[in-house]
Amino acid sequence: MPFEQLSLSNLVEVVELAERSDPYAWPEEQWRSSLRDDWVIAKRVQGKLVALLVLRPTFFETELLYLLVAPEARRQGLAADLLAKSLEHSKALNAERMLLEVRVSNLAALALYTSKGFIREGRRKNYYPLLAEDNTSANKGREDALLLTHWFIEQPD
Numbered sequence: 483m484p485f486e487q488l489s490l491s492n493l494v495e496v497v498e499l500a501e502r503s504d505p506y507a508w509p510e511e512q513w514r515s516s517l518r519d520d521w522v523i524a525k526r527v528q529g530k531l532v533a534l535l536v537l538r539p540t541f542f543e544t545e546l547l548y549l550l551v552a553p554e555a556r557r558q559g560l561a562a563d564l565l566a567k568s569l570e571h572s573k574a575l576n577a578e579r580m581l582l583e584v585r586v587s588n589l590a591a592l593a594l595y596t597s598k599g600f601i602r603e604g605r606r607k608n609y610y611p612l613l614a615e616d617n618t619s620a621n622k623g624r625e626d627a628l629l630l631t632h633w634f635i636e637q638p639d
């Protein structure tokens with residue numbers, strides 16, 4: 483299945499995918515601005531959106547802002563494919579590196595990123611809010627973020 487580049491016209495299906503798949507999904511307003519301003523690619527299965535990735539290019543780097551696969555489509559290599567495509571795109575833009583932040587508890591995402599050559603370069607204490615067990619917004623505390631980088635140039639000292 484080829485990649486599709488999304489735009490604001492995909493807002494409704496993007497919000498639907500994110501809300502049913504991710505307890506930490508962005509609010510609709512954030513999707514609206516991201517679909518307008520960022521590079522968003524996706525994959526469909528039988529016409530239905532099941533995976534997406536958001537990349538923000540800046541002057542010398544790119545930042546991975548969001549990566550999501552619907553629960554029923556996980557462990558089939560979709561995230562790995564989207565990530566590989568975003569690395570290719572970053573290189574084509576002559577970015578020096580691609581950056582991302584990930585929850586320290588997100589072992590699935592960490593395994594994926596390290597398998598694609600991302601290395602850990604920092605940690606932000608208490609960066610992300612945690613949800614309660616029942617996924618309501620009741621605050622259960624906070625957790626650290628890990629900062630990961632994939633370098634395309636020789637790593638500076």
Ligand SMILES: CC(C)(COP(=O)(O)OP(=O)(O)OC[C@H]1O[C@@H](n2cnc3c(N)ncnc32)[C@H](O)[C@@H]1OP(=O)(O)O)[C@@H](O)C(=O)NCCC(=O)NCCS
Pocket residue numbers: 503504548549550551552555556557558559560561562563583584585588589590591593594595597
């Ligand atoms: C993390 C996520 C994007 C992975 O998507 P996916 O399509 O299932 O991942 P892939 O099938 O491409 O997996 C590629 C590799 O990542 C690792 N991986 C993926 N899911 C994993 C899991 N649940 N446990 C351990 N490793 C996992 C494995 O190394 C896997 O390779 P393998 O299947 O050959 O063992 C998906 O679980 C998801 O959408 N989670 C919720 C949102 C999220 O956490 N996004 C990342 C935010 S930074």
